[in-house]
Amino acid sequence: MGIPRASSLLLSFLSLVLLPTPSTANDNNILLTGDVLRPDCQLSYLDASFTMRSDCDLVLYAQSNPVFSSSTYDEGAFNCSAVLNQYGQIIISDPLTGRVLWVSGDPGPQGKYAAVLKPDGNLGIYGPPIWSTLPVITEGEDTPVGEVNSVKAPLKNTLFSTEILEENDKLTTRDYTLAMDDSCSLNLHRGSEQYLWVSGTAGLGAHCFLRLNRLGQLTIKDDKYKTLWSTAPSSQGEGEYVLILQYNGQAAVYGPMFWAADADDADITRIASSPKSQPIYPQPMPSQPMSPQPTPSQPMSPQPMPSQPMPPQSMPSMTMNF
Numbered sequence: 001m002g003i004p005r006a007s008s009l010l011l012s013f014l015s016l017v018l019l020p021t022p023s024t025a026n027d028n029n030i031l032l033t034g035d036v037l038r039p040d041c042q043l044s045y046l047d048a049s050f051t052m053r054s055d056c057d058l059v060l061y062a063q064s065n066p067v068f069s070s071s072t073y074d075e076g077a078f079n080c081s082a083v084l085n086q087y088g089q090i091i092i093s094d095p096l097t098g099r100v101l102w103v104s105g106d107p108g109p110q111g112k113y114a115a116v117l118k119p120d121g122n123l124g125i126y127g128p129p130i131w132s133t134l135p136v137i138t139e140g141e142d143t144p145v146g147e148v149n150s151v152k153a154p155l156k157n158t159l160f161s162t163e164i165l166e167e168n169d170k171l172t173t174r175d176y177t178l179a180m181d182d183s184c185s186l187n188l189h190r191g192s193e194q195y196l197w198v199s200g201t202a203g204l205g206a207h208c209f210l211r212l213n214r215l216g217q218l219t220i221k222d223d224k225y226k227t228l229w230s231t232a233p234s235s236q237g238e239g240e241y242v243l244i245l246q247y248n249g250q251a252a253v254y255g256p257m258f259w260a261a262d263a264d265d266a267d268i269t270r271i272a273s274s275p276k277s278q279p280i281y282p283q284p285m286p287s288q289p290m291s292p293q294p295t296p297s298q299p300m301s302p303q304p305m306p307s308q309p310m311p312p313q314s315m316p317s318m319t320m321n322f
C-alpha cells in the first residue's frame with residue numbers, strides 16, 4: 001500500500017518539477033516587421049507560446065501541447081531564427097547557409113506588419129497599419145530590450161475588432177499607456193507626465209468608451225452612443241483588426257488579419273503524421289525564455305531583412321503614409 005502511494009507522490013513531484021515553467025519572465029506577445037525570434041526564444045501570452053526551437057521548428061504551444069508547427073525540425077539546420085518581413089511573412093532560415101526553410105504564407109503589399117500571439121492562444125499576422133499615432137522620438141535614448149522582461153504578464157497591449165476599451169481602462173507597454181479617461185479623453189502618455197497624443201475629446205461626454213470595429217475603425221462614443229471621435233474605416237473591408245500599443249510608444253491599428261497559425265488549422269494534421277521515431281516535440285526549453293530582439297536601428301524605419309524577402313507576386317506596390 002505504502003509503496004504505490006510513495007511512487008505516486010514521487011510521480012506528481014516529478015511532474016511538477018518537469019513541467020515547463022510558465023513564462024512569467026517574458027510577456028512579449030508581438031513581433032513587428034523586422035523583429036527577430038532567435039533560437040530558443042518565444043512569444044508568450046498566458047499559457048500559450050510561439051517558440052523558435054533550436055532544431056529550427058517553429059511551434060505554437062497551448063499549455064505545452066503543440067497545436068501548430070512549421071514542421072522544419074528535420075531539415076538538418078540548427079539555431080534558426082524567424083523574422084517577420086515587410087511583406088507580412090514569417091521566414092525561417094538556416095543561419096549557416098541562409099537557405100529559407102519555411103515561409104508562413106503568401107506575401108502582402110510591402111509595409112509594416114504585426115504578428116500577434118492573441119489572448120485566445122492563436123497567432124495571427126495583421127496587415128500594414130491603417131491608422132497610427134506619430135512615431136515617438138526618443139532623442140537618442142535606446143530602451144534596453146531586457147526591460148520588457150521585468151514587466152509582469154499578461155500585458156494588455158492589444159484591442160481586437162469588436163473589443164471595447166471602457167472608461168478608465170487602458171492599454172500598456174513598458175512605460176507607455178493608452179488610456180480611456182473618465183474625462184472622455186483617449187490619450188497616449190509616457191510615465192505620468194509626458195503626453196504624446198490626445199483624441200481631443202476631453203469633456204465632450206460622459207462615460208465614454210473606445211471600440212474597434214470590423215472595418216478597423218476606432219470610435220469614441222459617450223454613454224448615449226453619440227460618436228465623439230472616429231478614424232477612417234479600412235479600404236480593405238471587413239476583417240479582424242488589432243490596435244497595438246507598440247513597445248516604441250506608437251499606437252497603431254493593423255489589419256486585416258491575413259494569416260493565422262491556430263489550433264483549428266489544417267497544419268495540425270502534419271504534426272499528427274510526423275515521424276514518431278524520435279522525440280519530436282519535447283517541452284519548450286526550460287532555459288530562460290528571451291525576448292524577441294528588435295533590430296538596433298530606429299524602431300519604425302524600414303528594416304533591412306537578414307534573409308531574402310520573398311518577392312511579392314505581382315502585387316502593386318503600395319505606399320503607406322504615417
Ligand SMILES: *[C@@H]1O[C@H](CO)[C@@H](O)[C@H](O)[C@H]1NC(C)=O
Pocket residue numbers: 054078079
Ligand atoms: C546552437 O547554439 C548553441 C548556443 O549558442 C550552441 O551551443 C550550439 O553549438 C549551436 N548548435 C549548432 C548545431 O550549431
